[in-house]
Amino acid sequence: MSANAEASAGYDVKDLALADAGRSSIDWAYQSMPVLQSVRKHFIRTQPFAGYRIAACLHVTPETANLMITLRDGGASVVLCASSPFTTDDGVAACLVRDYGIATFAVKDESDEMYHRHIMAAIDLRPHMTIDSGCDLVATLHSSRQDAIGDVIGGTEETATGVTRLQVMAREGVLQYPVVAVNDAATKHLFDNQYGTGQSTIEGILRATNVLLAGLKVVVAGYGWCGRGIAARARGLGANVIVTEVDPVKALEALMDGHRVMSMGEAAAIGDIFITATGNRSVINREHFDKFKDGAILCNAGHSNVEIDLGALQRAASSRKEARPSVDEYAMRDGRRLYVVDGGRLVNVASAEGHPAAVMDVTFANQAFAVEYILKHHRSLEKRVHPMPPELDRQVARMKLESMGVKIDKLSLEQEKYLSSWAEGA
Ligand SMILES: NC(=O)c1ccc[n+]([C@@H]2O[C@H](COP(=O)([O-])OP(=O)(O)OC[C@H]3O[C@@H](n4cnc5c(N)ncnc54)[C@H](O)[C@@H]3O)[C@@H](O)[C@H]2O)c1
Structure with missing residues (x-):
């Protein structure tokens, strides 16, 4: 049937x-x-x-x-x-x-x-x-x-x-x-978005491309729960992480966590691997395609397949071919090559096991x-x-x-009383 x-x-x-x-x-x-x-x-x-x-x-x-x-x-x-x-x-x-x-x-x-x-x-x-x-x-x-x-x-x-x-x-x-x-x-979001997406996104990129992350400039778009997990894991493997954000508080947090922070317009010219995790559309768009270095790798771990504007990339490129299973090579008119992993869909699910x-x-x-x-x-x-x-x-x-066999402490009565009273000061 x-x-x-x-x-x-x-x-x-x-x-x-x-x-x-x-x-x-x-x-x-x-x-x-x-x-x-x-x-x-x-x-x-x-x-x-x-x-x-x-x-x-x-x-x-x-x-x-x-x-x-x-x-x-x-x-x-x-x-x-x-x-x-x-x-x-x-x-x-x-x-x-x-x-x-x-x-x-x-x-x-x-x-x-x-x-x-x-x-x-x-x-x-x-x-x-x-x-x-x-x-x-x-x-x-x-x-x-x-x-x-x-x-x-x-x-x-x-x-x-x-x-x-x-x-x-x-x-x-x-x-x-x-x-x-x-x-x-x-x-x-602590487990799933941060640790789950963090680990599996890196795993998906490695399986799809077999790159050595150490020493590369990895640009993470969005420093929410997913983005911070991805950034932490990329840094753990020796990448030099750059974060892009639209929220000033998140951007400041990324900076205090030790990452470089800049606009996507700036990052586009220097990044080796780009990973979107914003839940937003066209975070990587026409403005950026002109700036990417030859060989830049573009991946998405955020929402659906809308975070990279593939329609615009298709129009800007002179041709497209499969470079490896799961990796498309876009030849730009000036000779640069850009690589898109998994057609811009969730890389941690498409190239790894989620x-x-x-x-x-x-x-x-x-x-x-x-x-x-x-x-x-x-x-x-x-x-x-x-x-x-x-x-x-x-x-x-x-x-x-x-x-996991882990025990934690319990508040004593004295501590509970202390925490629930405004009368007791230092
Ligand atoms: N791949 C997966 O398995 C997986 C797992 C969980 C969540 N998600 C998806 O990942 C996306 C992000 O989830 P989250 O929990 O991190 O959300 P979040 O709201 O915590 O973080 C998103 C961040 O992106 C930022 N942002 C929005 N537009 C931006 C832009 N144009 N440029 C740069 N930053 C921008 C926001 O300011 C925010 O800090 C969502 O679409 C979610 O559904 C994917």
């Missing part, structure tokens, strides 16, 4: 015969996800989602599979579609369908048309809750699929870009249900708790973006520490 024909059977994956490979990856990741393992045991006991339907739009990876299985084991009917057309692990998708009975709609390198059709298929489940990564599922529900929105009691959002879109929706008064910004949990499972353990424990929180509190939550409740954030951190 073709993948599309299978869609009518409640899933659309590349090939169910890939399920064995997917199973090995899911099991391998699970070993590094002790916090999610504890949450799963708790959900199996308490069955919080019995009778509820959850639609998730996430990168279809082994770690995501373990979150889906955790929610299913908590009693939910779960449907999963991809949050990017390019990042699906076809084996994982097949295994979720074959071994776990989880309706999955995702095929690696699916067309835009298929990507949107898969989101529609997830909405067809008429979910009570949404888990989104980038806000495409929520935006579709609020535009072309208003028919299904009445059933939704709340949702969660995984990424900074998604949270920004949701905040605009809330400001414009169109958001029709409460959403918890999992991205904003301290334990999410975040290690130990990182996603923390992020997805937050997701699982956030979905349970929505279920318990949706009646009292306004239709806007809500922060991750700090007590859940701390609970996730506590569980991660416990899983």
Whole structure:
């Protein structure tokens, strides 16, 4: 049966015969996800989602599979579609369908048309809750699929870009249900954005290009959670890091952390490798293509494939060819060559394996708790973006520490009293 024909059977994956490979990856990741393992045991006991339907739009990876299985084991009917057309692990998708009975709609390198059709298929489940990564599922529900929105009691959002879109929706008064910004949990952006993106972005660049980072000038655009992680790891490998920013506080922080800070216009002329991590579009654009050195390498670890203006690069170049798998060479009219990794898509996902499972353990424990929180509190939550409740954030951190065998101190009664009193001075 073709993948599309299978869609009518409640899933659309590349090939169910890939399920064995997917199973090995899911099991391998699970070993590094002790916090999610504890949450799963708790959900199996308490069955919080019995009778509820959850639609998730996430990168279809082994770690995501373990979150889906955790929610299913908590009693939910779960449907999963991809949050990017390019990042699906076809084996994982097949295994979720074959071994776990989880309706999955995702095929690696699916067309835009298929990507949107898969989101529609997830909405067809008429979910009570949404888990989104980038806000495409929520935006579709609020535009072309208003028919299904009445059933939704709340949702969660995984990424900074998604949270920004949701905040605009809330400001414009169109958001029709409460959403918890999992991205904003301290334990999410500390682990996932900073350490996960930091390590895996460098890994992706090295796998794709095989460059020696030591001694190179690496320009990081954006000094948010992802950018600072990337900058720290690049420096750890001996690179000379330059940061570009639009926020003066972040720029100052980068400077105090020991990086050089300048505008992209200045950095373009001296950098060897450029990594965008801003969530913004056209951060590298026509103005910069004219300045880059021969051999400059351009990569993106921020949002989708919009941070480098590839349309403008295409127009400015005389030709393009594949220099290596995952690396395109653009020949400029003056003879310089510019290299774009992974077509400007997320280099840590396309050329590496995304975040290690130990990182996603923390992020997805937050997701699982956030979905349970929505279920318990949706009646009292306004239709806007809500922060991750700090007590859940701390609970996730506590569980991660416990899983690593690390004990920390507790405040004594005397200390608690001291910290909560204004009367006691020095
Ligand atoms: N690759 C991944 O696996 C991965 C993981 C997590 C987040 N992300 C994405 O990475 C992006 C950044 O996430 P974050 O958590 O670091 O966000 P953040 O908001 O903490 O940081 C973004 C930074 O970019 C800066 N910025 C915006 N426009 C800029 C411009 N034109 N030039 C220079 N700096 C600019 C902002 O001032 C901000 O400091 C988002 O799109 C997010 O969705 C990717």
